[in-house]
Amino acid sequence: xxxxxxxxxxxxxxxxxxxxxxxxxxxxxxxxxxxxxxxxxxxxxxxxxxxxxxxxxxxxxxxxxxxxxxxxxxxxxxxxxxxxxxxxxxxxxxxxxxxxxxxxxxxxxxxxxxxxxxxxxxxxxxxxxxxxxxxxxxxxxxxxxxxxxxxxxxxxxxxxxxxxxxxxxxxxxxxxxxxxxxxxxxxxxxxxx
Amino acid sequence: xxxxxxxxxxxxxxxxxxxxxxxxxxxxxxxxxxxxxxxxxxxxxxxxxxxxxxxxxxxxxxxxxxxxxxxxxxxxxxxxxxxxxxxxxxxxxxxxxxxxxxxxxxxxxxxxxxxxxxxxxxxxxxxxxxxxxxxxxxxxxxxxxxxxxxxxxxxxxxxxxxxxxxxxxxxxxxxxxxxxxxxxxxxxxxxxx
DNA sequence: CGCGACGTTGATTTGCCTCAACGATTGTGG
DNA sequence: CCACAATCGTTGAGGCAAATCAACGTCGCG
Numbered sequence: 001x002x003x004x005x006x007x008x009x010x011x012x013x014x015x016x017x018x019x020x021x022x023x024x025x026x027x028x029x030x031x032x033x034x035x036x037x038x039x040x041x042x043x044x045x046x047x048x049x050x051x052x053x054x055x056x057x058x059x060x061x062x063x064x065x066x067x068x069x070x071x072x073x074x075x076x077x078x079x080x081x082x083x084x085x086x087x088x089x090x091x092x093x094x095x096x097x098x099x100x101x102x103x104x105x106x107x108x109x110x111x112x113x114x115x116x117x118x119x120x121x122x123x124x125x126x127x128x129x130x131x132x133x134x135x136x137x138x139x140x141x142x143x144x145x146x147x148x149x150x151x152x153x154x155x156x157x158x159x160x161x162x163x164x165x166x167x168x169x170x171x172x173x174x175x176x177x178x179x180x181x182x183x184x185x186x187x188x189x190x191x192x193x
Numbered sequence: 194x195x196x197x198x199x200x201x202x203x204x205x206x207x208x209x210x211x212x213x214x215x216x217x218x219x220x221x222x223x224x225x226x227x228x229x230x231x232x233x234x235x236x237x238x239x240x241x242x243x244x245x246x247x248x249x250x251x252x253x254x255x256x257x258x259x260x261x262x263x264x265x266x267x268x269x270x271x272x273x274x275x276x277x278x279x280x281x282x283x284x285x286x287x288x289x290x291x292x293x294x295x296x297x298x299x300x301x302x303x304x305x306x307x308x309x310x311x312x313x314x315x316x317x318x319x320x321x322x323x324x325x326x327x328x329x330x331x332x333x334x335x336x337x338x339x340x341x342x343x344x345x346x347x348x349x350x351x352x353x354x355x356x357x358x359x360x361x362x363x364x365x366x367x368x369x370x371x372x373x374x375x376x377x378x379x380x381x382x383x384x385x386x
Numbered sequence: 387c388g389c390g391a392c393g394t395t396g397a398t399t400t401g402c403c404t405c406a407a408c409g410a411t412t413g414t415g416g
Numbered sequence: 417c418c419a420c421a422a423t424c425g426t427t428g429a430g431g432c433a434a435a436t437c438a439a440c441g442t443c444g445c446g
Contacts (some may be wrong), residue, residue: 061335061339063339067339069335069338069339071331071334071335083324083327083328084328084331084332087324116317120313120316120317123313123316123317123320124309124313124316126320127316127319127320127323130320130323130324130327131276131280131323133327134276134323134326134327134330135276135277137327137330137331137334138264138277138330139277140334141264141330141333141334141337142254142262142264144334144337144338144370145262145337145367145368145369145370146254146256146260146262146370148433148434149433149434168391168392168393169392169393170391170392170393174338175338176338177337177338177339178434178435179434179435179436180392180393180394181393181394181395181434181435181436181437182433182434182435183393184393184394184395185394185395185434187393187394188394188395341401342401342402361423361424361425362424362425363423363424363425371402371403372402372403372404373424373425373426374402374403374404374405374425374426374427375401375402375403376425377425377426377427378402378426378427380425380426381426381427
């Protein structure tokens, strides 16, 4: 099991000591996931925090018309989980699906709670992680209520330079909240400028 | 200075010990704020985490047309800050303004960092606080990209039962991302059902 | 090879905005 | 305490952004 990426990841925050690394390693579960495979489905309780070693995931909701709405993407060195379901133990309304062949490292809830209780550094690091995610999400909310679809698309390209050329425009449309047809028209309009 | 509300607030998470309460108390700044007064303005760095003892605040962005877009409300026992600006020390793009005569307790950034470093419980409690805020924000993003304005309005009434009758419909419209005129038409349409 | 996902285009419809106007309410200064 | 201004909530006419529906060629993959 290659845990170097996650150790490297934490070194961007408060780096882990040798004993913390050992404890963390003993809690990690490595998995290989194929394209289109789910690591969370609607109705299931989200039981793991997932770190993406390589590959790409989307987390989305299916509305009552059967349409998908992408809430989040995660690629290398990113995290993904329905933390509402994770902490409440309630069934999730979300799906997490691999967009590419991927390798992940998962921590089960009891193990994460154990790490929190024994090593305050994990409280700290996960606080900072989620603060950063929160800040990004606030920007997205502001954009949704104040920008046009074209502005949101251009901002997506700027915000996810390593992602936009790896996923289909259908996925991008679902993330920024427009139909694929309309995104195609936006792209045409931008190209002819 | 009445710090009972904030102590009571933390008791919903990991309750503070006597020494933690004393330390926290020594860091808190109490302020009275009048209606329409700002505790953060665009261009300023957000230097405090603010706990609302009583009253009501809105945090919003002003776009390039001069229109306000409400990102967040906070009332009694809630927190409010531009945490992006707070941690990065960069000028904020947001305003935080009192909608009512209010009383607040503020913690300056160096003092919060000190509490984090000395008492892991604050790392823990603020992690849980922001996790909850993050979960709410995720729901809002999903709604913005998948629901009609009427659905967002009805959900706002359900999600903020103690708030909607305290603020004007202009403020609600700005929060859910529609014009006040259109919200008025939504309300009429709901009433005639 | 054949099927399904993708990207695109066009015609039509609709949700929401813009602008303008109005009375009712609230707030404020003299 | 009154007069006036400002904000609010509402209504209507018209316009635009984006959705819907349908169709078609392309491509990758099983």
